[in-house]
Amino acid sequence: MYKKILLVIILVFNLTTIQHLYSQDYLRSLGIKTGNNPGAYYRKFADDVNALELIASFQRAGIQFMAIREFFQPMYLAQSNQFFVFYGVGMELGYTKLSADISKFNNKLYRQIQPEFGTGISGIIGIEYHSISLPFALSVEYIPVFQFYLPYSFFNQKYYFAVSIAYTF
Numbered sequence: 821m822y823k824k825i826l827l828v829i830i831l832v833f834n835l836t837t838i839q840h841l842y843s844q845d846y847l848r849s850l851g852i853k854t855g856n857n858p859g860a861y862y863r864k865f866a867d868d869v870n871a872l873e874l875i876a877s878f879q880r881a882g883i884q885f886m887a888i889r890e891f892f893q894p895m896y897l898a899q900s901n902q903f904f905v906f907y908g909v910g911m912e913l914g915y916t917k918l919s920a921d922i923s924k925f926n927n928k929l930y931r932q933i934q935p936e937f938g939t940g941i942s943g944i945i946g947i948e949y950h951s952i953s954l955p956f957a958l959s960v961e962y963i964p965v966f967q968f969y970l971p972y973s974f975f976n977q978k979y980y981f982a983v984s985i986a987y988t989f
Contacts, residue, residue, distance in 0.1 A: 845950070845952065846865070846950070846955070846957075846988035846989060847864065847865050847989070848862070848863065848864050848865070848988070848989055849862070849863045849957055849986035849987065849988045849989070850862050850863075850986060850987050850989075851863075851957070851984050851985055851986025851987060852984065852985060852986075853875070853877065853961075853982040853983070853984045854982065854983050854984075855980070855981050855982035855983060856879070856977070856979065856980045856981060856982070857877040857878065857879040857884070857977075857980055857982070858877065858878060859875055859876050859877030859878055859884075860875075860876050861873055861874060861875040861876070861984065861986070862874045863890070863986070865892075868892070869891055869892055869893070870889070870890070870891060870892075871889075871890045871891075871892060871906075871908075872887065872888070872889055872890070873886075873887075873888045873890055873908070873910075873944070874886070874887055875887075875888065879916070879977075881916060881917040882914060882915045882916030882917060883914065883915055884912055884913070884914035884915075884916075884965075884967075885912065885913050885914065886910055886911070886912045886942045886963075886965075887910045887911055888908045888909065888910030888942060888943075888944050889908050889909065889910055890906050890907065890908035890944060891906060891907055891908060892904045892905070892906045892948075893905050893906070895947070902949055902950050902951065902952060903947060903948070903949055904947070904948045904949075904950065905945075905946070905947055905948075906944070906945070906946055906947075906948060906959075907943075907944060907945045907946075908943065908944045909941070909942070909943045909944075910941075910942050910943075910944075911939070911940070911941065911942065912939065912940040912941065912942045912965055912967060913937075913938070913939055913940075914937070914938050914939075914940070914967060914969075915935065915936070915937050915938075916935070916936055916938070916969065917934065917935050917936075936969040937969070938967045938968055938969035938975075939967070939968055940965055940966050940967035940968055940975075941965075941966050942963060942964070942965045942966075943963065943964050944961055944962070944963045945961070945962050946959050946960055946961035946962065947959060947960055950988065955987055955988045955989060956985065956986065956987060956988060957984075957985070957986045957988050958983075958984070958985050958986075959983070959984045959986075960981075960982075960983055960984075961981070961982045961983075961984060962980070962981055962982075963980045963981075963982060964977065964978050964980060965977040965980055
């Protein structure tokens with residue numbers, strides 16, 4: 821009888837250890853992004869694989885807000901179980917000031933600045949390292965953004981790379 825109870829305790833302990841090794845061990849993170857478009861972000865996990873990331877970034881004299889649904893997968897490295905690959909897709913809303921026309925008056929060039937509101941589609945792919953002993957996560961990300969500024973302009977930001985550091989809780 822004692823052997824069966826001991827066997828059940830060992831199996832339950834091993835299953836929870838395996839679950840802990842291959843899943844995120846935090847529910848939320850708050851951090852900053854550096855790179856082409858610096859900003860801040862908040863990430864909330866729904867479960868071990870799915871997360872929602874909200875990003876506020878600053879570019880071209882404006883501000884952009886992104887909401888991206890992300891999927892996390894462990895990298896299964898032999899040396900460490902703290903690396904994760906993540907990818908996702910989402911939407912973007914933004915405000916920016918774009919240079920519209922250049923006019924010449926009295927031999928001087930003048931640029932007209934137009935404020936514009938826009939929307940777009942954004943994606944993300946990256947690698948995250950999460951420290952088990954410290955409440956911090958570090959990630960390297962590629963975030964392509966396709967923005968449509970109404971009524972007539974389109975902006976494709978295909979070279980948006982970011983390095984992020986976050987406090988996890």
